[in-house]
Amino acid sequence: MISRIVIEDLALRRGERLLFEHLAFTVAPGEAVALTGRNGAGKTSLLRAVAGLLRPVAGRVAFEGIEPEAAAGTLHLLGHLDGLKGGRTAWEELRFAALWSGGTEDGARAAATTLELDRLLALEVRKLSAGQRRRLALARLLAAPRPLWLLDEPLAPLDSVWRARMGELMAAHTAGGGMILAAVHDPLPLPSRGVEVGA
């Protein structure tokens, strides 16, 4: 059980450029944190550093309450590169993501129903619209329950109806003790705390 995620005195670099330094904040269970900042400020890099993919130049990301090796198993990272293969069907991709993240086929089916993807599951991913494709990517969050959601511009391709719907699903996640760390340009459609990156 994660008791808290602590980002301490963090500094990240991409190539030769220092993105930011001395960044510090915490995320507690039940909290949603909206990361804001200019294009290129380092929001995506911060999410990747929290996921453990990027090595910080200084500072640390600590998942309190669990072993460091277990951190990757407690999070979903949904970047703008969604890892969906165009030539595979939506169901094949959702099923794989669910099983790969410790979920079940039933969980994948339920997630598809929640995001109204049932009629699209037999289609190849490349035939989906940008919004449908994003909903398929978001369905992976529900297909395998994990406490921490790291989301990079999760709502960008969605219409207003689906933005509101995702707001409800994200609120349900935090109400159940989940945590959300999302890079956004528009405010998140749920109560959240803001952290500015690269200010």
Next chain:
Amino acid sequence: MKPLVTLLGRELALAWSRGGGPLPALAFYAGMATLLPFAVGPEPERLAAVAPGFAWLALALASLLSLERLFERDFEDGTLDLLVLGPAPLEAVCAIKCLAQWLAAGLPLAFAAPLAAIALGAPVALAPLVFLCALIGGLAFAFVGGLGAALALGSRRGGLLIAIIVLPLFAPPVIFGGGALTQLAAGLPWTSGLALLAGWTAAAVALSPLAMAAACRNAVD
């Protein structure tokens, strides 16, 4: 273990569809076999002498064909992040990818190799050993090739880079397998060459996943 089985199924499906499946590699192989008589001359004795070695070398080159997309596509579309963050050790993930590559491309080529050798006039008695070398060696080519593909991640002209990284590492298995074939053709004991080939393959299967995983971690950083 279960996630890895799921991954193998997905990787097999992807490897089968990557660049049209095993057909292009087989077509490339058949094309090389057709060109050989033009290059060395059509005299049957001369062709028969070089046929087993040629079938073996062409297999090594044909197995290079679809390597470029092995890791690069996953890197470009974000799949590599999911694989790095997944429940299985990254070394096992890389091994599964190479295994799928071998099943989808190496195995069909292993069946084509003895056919090509016989078609070029090699004695039929050599065919089983050509098959065996292709089968075992193909596994080494897949794993060593995967190492090249992982190291070339993110570079432009990755395909060329892979070939340059991988070809020197192909030398030992080509020598061992070719040695066994020459020995058998000359009626000499041939098992040592095959054993060395199997040993090289075992080393490649055991060690290259470690390097591939390190290269992948480096690429996503």
